[in-house]
Amino acid sequence: MEKQLFLGDEAIAQAAIDAGLSGVYSYPGTPSTEITEYIQNSKTAKENGIFSQWCANEKTAVETAFGMSYAGKRTLSCMKHVGLNVAADAFMNIAMSGINGGMIIVTADDPSMHSSQNEQDNRVYGNFAMIPVFEPSNQQEAYDMIYEGYDWSEKWGYPVLFRITTRMAHSRSGVRTREARPQNPVGVEKDAQQKYTLLPVNARKRFKVLLDKQKDFLEASETSRYNQFLPLNPLKGTLTDAQNANIAQAKSPLQGVGGLLQGVGKLGIVACGIAFNYLQENYPDGFAHPVLKISQYPLPIKQLRQLVEACDEILVLEDGYPVVEEQLKGYLGIGLKIHGRLDGTLPREGELTPDKVRKALGMEVLSGYPASEAIAQRPPALCAGCGHRDVYEALNEVLKEYENAKVFSDIGCYTLGALPPFRAIDTCIDMGASITMARGASEAGIFPAVAVIGDSTFTHSGMTGLLDCVNAKANVLIIISDNETTGMTGGQDSAATGRIHAICMGIGVEPEHLHGIVPLKKNFEEMKRLIRNEIEYQGVSVIVPCRECIQTHGKKVKTKK
Amino acid sequence: MKTDIILAGVGGQGILSIAAVIGEAALEDGLYMKQSEVHGMSQRGGDVQSHLRIGDKPVASDLIPLGNADIIVSLEPMEALRYLPYLKKDGWIVTNSKPFENIPNYPEMEKLMDEYEHLPNKIILNVEQLAKDLGAPRSGNVVLLGAASPYIGVDFSKLENGIRRIFGRKGEEIVALNLKALRAGKDHA
Numbered sequence: 001m002e003k004q005l006f007l008g009d010e011a012i013a014q015a016a017i018d019a020g021l022s023g024v025y026s027y028p029g030t031p032s033t034e035i036t037e038y039i040q041n042s043k044t045a046k047e048n049g050i051f052s053q054w055c056a057n058e059k060t061a062v063e064t065a066f067g068m069s070y071a072g073k074r075t076l077s078c079m080k081h082v083g084l085n086v087a088a089d090a091f092m093n094i095a096m097s098g099i100n101g102g103m104i105i106v107t108a109d110d111p112s113m114h115s116s117q118n119e120q121d122n123r124v125y126g127n128f129a130m131i132p133v134f135e136p137s138n139q140q141e142a143y144d145m146i147y148e149g150y151d152w153s154e155k156w157g158y159p160v161l162f163r164i165t166t167r168m169a170h171s172r173s174g175v176r177t178r179e180a181r182p183q184n185p186v187g188v189e190k191d192a193q194q195k196y197t198l199l200p201v202n203a204r205k206r207f208k209v210l211l212d213k214q215k216d217f218l219e220a221s222e223t224s225r226y227n228q229f230l231p232l233n234p235l236k237g238t239l240t241d242a243q244n245a246n247i248a249q250a251k252s253p254l255q256g257v258g259g260l261l262q263g264v265g266k267l268g269i270v271a272c273g274i275a276f277n278y279l280q281e282n283y284p285d286g287f288a289h290p291v292l293k294i295s296q297y298p299l300p301i302k303q304l305r306q307l308v309e310a311c312d313e314i315l316v317l318e319d320g321y322p323v324v325e326e327q328l329k330g331y332l333g334i335g336l337k338i339h340g341r342l343d344g345t346l347p348r349e350g351e352l353t354p355d356k357v358r359k360a361l362g363m364e365v366l367s368g369y370p371a372s373e374a375i376a377q378r379p380p381a382l383c384a385g386c387g388h389r390d391v392y393e394a395l396n397e398v399l400k401e402y403e404n405a406k407v408f409s410d411i412g413c414y415t416l417g418a419l420p421p422f423r424a425i426d427t428c429i430d431m432g433a434s435i436t437m438a439r440g441a442s443e444a445g446i447f448p449a450v451a452v453i454g455d456s457t458f459t460h461s462g463m464t465g466l467l468d469c470v471n472a473k474a475n476v477l478i479i480i481s482d483n484e485t486t487g488m489t490g491g492q493d494s495a496a497t498g499r500i501h502a503i504c505m506g507i508g509v510e511p512e513h514l515h516g517i518v519p520l521k522k523n524f525e526e527m528k529r530l531i532r533n534e535i536e537y538q539g540v541s542v543i544v545p546c547r548e549c550i551q552t553h554g555k556k557v558k559t560k561k
Numbered sequence: 562m563k564t565d566i567i568l569a570g571v572g573g574q575g576i577l578s579i580a581a582v583i584g585e586a587a588l589e590d591g592l593y594m595k596q597s598e599v600h601g602m603s604q605r606g607g608d609v610q611s612h613l614r615i616g617d618k619p620v621a622s623d624l625i626p627l628g629n630a631d632i633i634v635s636l637e638p639m640e641a642l643r644y645l646p647y648l649k650k651d652g653w654i655v656t657n658s659k660p661f662e663n664i665p666n667y668p669e670m671e672k673l674m675d676e677y678e679h680l681p682n683k684i685i686l687n688v689e690q691l692a693k694d695l696g697a698p699r700s701g702n703v704v705l706l707g708a709a710s711p712y713i714g715v716d717f718s719k720l721e722n723g724i725r726r727i728f729g730r731k732g733e734e735i736v737a738l739n740l741k742a743l744r745a746g747k748d749h750a
Contacts, residue, residue, distance in 0.1 A: 005584050005594075030601035115601030171597040171623040172580075174588055274623070281622035354626040366628030368649060369680070372642035374672045378571065378664055380607035416605065420665075488602065 003174035008164055011139045011175045012078075012106060013038035015146035020181040022073035022101070023051035025061040027460065028489035029080030030115035031169035032108035036078055037492070048183065054486075056495040057431070057460040058083035062090040062105060069101040069159075070196060072187040074150050078106040081122050086431065086461065088125070094159055095129035096206045097196050101184050102150035103159040108169045111320045112351035115166075115488075117411070117428070119349065121320030126161045126297055130210055132217045133297040134226075135163045135273035139173040141226060141295060147178055156216060165319045167351065168274050214298070222302045226295035229303040230287060231310060268311030270294060270304075272324055275317035278357040289315075299327060308336060315360060316340035319352045379419055387547035388414045390519035391481050392424040394527040395450070398535070405448050406441055410434040410462070412454035413487040413549075425452060432461025439465070439474040448477060448535040455482040455496035463503060469540045470508040477534050478542045480504075481519075483549035491552040500544050509542050519545035562592075563616035564714035565625045567644045570636035571661045572604035575702040578727065579634065580611045582706060585723035586715045587615040597623040606663050608640055615714065634709045636702060637661045638673050638685070653682040655709040655750070657701065659689055684708050684750045691745055700742035707746020717747065 006014060013035045016024065026036040039045045040052045051068075055061035058079040065075035077087075084091060084107050091105065107125070110116040126133030134149055136142040142164065149160045189195065194202050221227055269287070271279045272294045279291065292307045294300070307314065314336060316325040325340035339345040345360045346352070355365050382389050391414075399405040409415060409425035410433065417424040427437060434451040442449035453462050458480050469476055480500055486492040496503070504514050515530050517523055527545065534541035566583070570576040580596050587594045598611040612625045630648050635641030635656040648654070654677075660667060677683055686708055688701040695704075703724065710717055721740055728736045 003588065005588055007598075034600070114599070114603070167597060167623050170600050171595055172584060173595045173620075173623075174593065277621045277623060281626065284621070353624055354622040358626065366626060368628040368630065368647050368652070369645035372645050372676050374668050374676050375639050375642050376664060376666045376668055378606075378608040378640075380572065380602050380605035381663065383605060413605065488605075490600070490604075 003176050005172050006139055006143070006175045007034055007170060007172050008136075008139050008142050008168040009034035009108075009170070010038045011143040012146050012162070012164070013042070014175075014177060015143040016074075016076045016104070016150075017042060017045050017048075017050065018178055018180045019102075019147045019150045020074050020183045021045075021050055021076055022183045023065065023068045024076040024078065025051070025055050025064040025068075026078040027055055027058045027061050027083060028486045028492040029058075029083050029108070030489055031110060031166040032078045032080050032083070032106060033489045033492065034169070035076075035106060044180070054493050054495065058087040059090055062087040062094070065103060065105075066090065066094050066099065069099045069103040070188065070192070071101065073101040073184045075101060075103050076106065077103075079108070080116065081107055081109040081120050082116060082118065082430070083107075084122050084125055091125065092129050093198060095131045096198055096203060096210060098157040098206070098209070099153065099159050100157075100189055100192075102153040104146060104149050104153060104162050105159055106162045106164065109163060109165045109320055111165055117430070119320065121323055122161070123163055123297065123323045124321065126163070127323075129161070130214060131158050131161060132156070132220065133161045133163055135295050135297070136168065136226070137273055137276040137293065137295055139168070139171070139175050142168065143175050143177065145226060145295070152220065156213060158210075158213065163273070165274060165351070167319070218298050218301065221296045221298055221300040224296040224300070226293075227300045227303060228293045229306050230291045230293065231306070232287070232290050266311045266313070268292070268307045268314050270307070270314060270316045270318075270324060270328070272316075272318040274319055275352055275357070278352055278354040279317055281354040282358045282361055282363060294324070299324065304328070313337040313339060315345065317346070317352065317357055317360070322348075380416060381419065382413060382416050383550055385550045386413070387483055387519040387545060387549075388417065388481050390521065390524070390527070391452070391479060391545045392417045392422045394519075394524055395452070395479070395531060396422065396424050398528050398531045399448070399450070401532070402448055402535070404446065405450065406446050407450045407452055408434040408437040408441065409451070410453040410457045411488075412457050413483075414452060414454055414481050417452070431457055432465055435462050435465035435469060435476070435478055438476045438478070439469050439472060442475045443472075447475065449475065450535070451476060451478045453478065453480055454487070455480060455484065455500060456486040456494040458500065459494070459496040459503070463507065466504065466509070466540075466542075467507050473539050475538050476540060477531070478540070479531075480542060480544045482544050482546040484546070485549045485552045487549045487551065491549060491555065500546075504542050504544075509540055513537055513539065513541040514544075515542070516544045516546055519547050562714055563618070564614070564632070564712075565630045566613040566615075566713065567625065567630045567633045567647055568611040568613060568635070569633060569640040569644055570609055571640060571663065572606050572609045574636040574661065576609060576611055576636060579702050579706045580613055581727050582703075582720060582723035583613060583615070583713060583715065585726045586719035589722055590715055590719050592617055592715070593619045595620040595623045608643060610640075610644060631714075632709060632712045634705060636688070636705060639668065642673065642676055651682065653684070653712050654680060655684045655705065655712070657688045657705055658685045659687050686746075686749055688746070691749060692742055695738070695741055695745055697738040697742050700739050703739045703742040704746035704749075707743040707748075708750035710743070710747050711750065
């Protein structure tokens with residue numbers, strides 16, 4: 001078939017469709033959002049009746065996908081790395097029961113925190129749940145590994161955790177697609193009740209099954225075409241001069257220019273996922289060292305042994321945490337010398353780059369022109385005309401009247417209220433923490449304790465915290481800044497749209513302390529009055545400033561034209 | 562053949578459409594490519610860049626190594642300078658001259674132009690003015706692509722086909738305007 005240009009995210013989406021997907025269940029989160037969006041916009045997906053509506057959060061998404069798998073069909077659930085924390089309860093226990101229809105969970109990790117609050121490496125979750133992890137090194141592999149991943153998942157009876165990083169998610173390349181396959185028929189397994197009812201008596205059995213499966217997972221890794229041991233083979237006589245020069249260098253002590261590797265032994269390299277590309281970039285004419293490319297976990301022991309036998313030292317290249325490095329090194333660090341992020345050969349934090357890898361290999365990093373001294377930082381900012389701006393202007397004005405006010409905020413565009421000119425918020429930790437932190441701080445003696453949360457974040461993880469506040473009659477003001485969309489990720493449907501008042505009433509917020517307002521200049525004084533009054537009320541107050549995101553509004557106007 | 566291109570600008574200016582046109586052209590030319598772009602938080606008025614790599618051999622890294630870029634194409638004069646450490650000594654900068662000032666400490670234009678003084682290979686043009694003069698005020702990014710076209714390593718006619726494919730959905734009129742914008746950029750440079 002003809003090559004098509006796909007983002008890593010799009011390659012994953014197209015592969016799932018081609019593999020006979022029946023439903024994708026996700027919550028938006030950079031850099032994973034485009035996978036689900038692609039399926040939502042796909043004509044084929046529509047024709048084939050593939051379900052693709054956004055879910056309230058990652059936990060509901062994974063569970064819904066799992067329900068579809070239980071019924072025999074192939075499902076996908078996509079999230080950013082921190083989303084898997086929200087879905088962890090479901091994730092860990094689905095690994096206990098196992099699945100029926102093929103199930104893939106995509107985690108899009110964000111090393112360097114381009115759009116995130118941490119850079120956790122979710123391969124750790126794969127180890128934790130003891131299920132296979134796939135980590136493609138390029139867009140074509142992303143496509144192929146999803147396409148084949150569904151077969152693996154069904155063969156094993158377990159979900160696959162599919163790990164990509166921002167660079168893979170948001171980089172485009174030509175991808176060859178494969179033949180589309182039909183969806184699975186609906187059907188539940190014969191032993192379903194025992195398998196899917198994790199009473200202790202059943203769970204103990206399932207855990208034994210999972211432990212027993214480990215050898216199958218390992219065997220699959222050792223025979224996977226995505227894990228490759230690439231030994232140096234100078235006897236073939238087909239090497240270029242450059243390759244021979246590289247090999248000569250590899251046999252001598254590694255004292256490359258500016259290099260950190262001063263060891264005297266032969267070096268072998270383990271390159272995981274996208275790190276393999278950065279290694280290749282630095283050896284355009286062939287590797288100077290034996291290399292083990294890894295894209296499928298658990299780690300293939302057979303190939304690792306081959307590498308260790310051929311080398312005295314190992315350099316581990318992986319994007320994210322030193323997960324493989326720690327496994328190879330062990331806690332005591334006795335035995336084989338392992339280099340990587342833990343011994344300073346590579347920086348401990350941040351995304352890998354071809355230059356970081358180059359430096360670790362002891363090669364000279366090129367430099368272009370010196371960095372300009374004229375340039376200024378250009379941080380992101382709330383859009384001109386954004387309703388969150390009006391909210392923060394009013395809130396800042398009122399809070400000038402209070403000496404010890406604290407504003408607990410949340411994850412979304414409005415987090416940008418932390419930056420100048422507003423400097424309006426004091427915290428942003430995780431989805432929903434604004435409301436619960438405000439309560440805790442209030443009970444510790446902070447007054448006023450204000451929470452600012454967006455509509456989509458509120459239905460994702462804020463509602464339960466609000467219930468706690470209502471039950472405790474906490475003295476908090478909660479501002480749900482409603483822009484009727486999931487803004488930061490580009491305007492996906494929000495589960496909250498049109499429902500916030502009803503939800504707040506249902507949770508038990510007193511009607512006289514639940515207010516809506518349109519955040520516009522003309523309502524500035526009224527908004528200030530509401531905020532001031534509700535700060536003074538000893539109990540739970542909720543103000544819902546509601547005006548559509550100007551980005552989604554603009555898009556709608558454009559489409560109408 | 563191998564060309565490493567850094568596309569720069571401010572979130573929302575339209576660098577990704579330029580990337581898409583070059584990508585389509587490269588694919589039609591049977592070339593390999595990788596193009597890494599920025600989505601998410603920075604798109605809200607922050608600095609954005611895209612690394613675009615094309616060549617007749619498979620491209621390994623999604624990111625361009627330092628000192629390897631053949632050309633920086635920028636919709637904003639300060640943003641072009643942000644990526645100087647990536648630019649080869651004999652590389653080119655093709656940039657819009659009109660600043661996008663959404664920060665309080667935007668540098669003096671003179672200071673920016675001083676920096677450009679020291680760079681041997683540059684094309685600085687007001688793409689918005691040129692686009693307006695053509696009656697295609699929204700095609701500033703395509704004018705810029707036209708100006709950069711001699712250094713990209715892809716046939717001009719393939720870029721024209723890229724325009725047809727990317728803008729085809731929006732109708733013949735839009736395609737014609739953008740083809741005109743592409744040509745005008747090329748002629749100006």
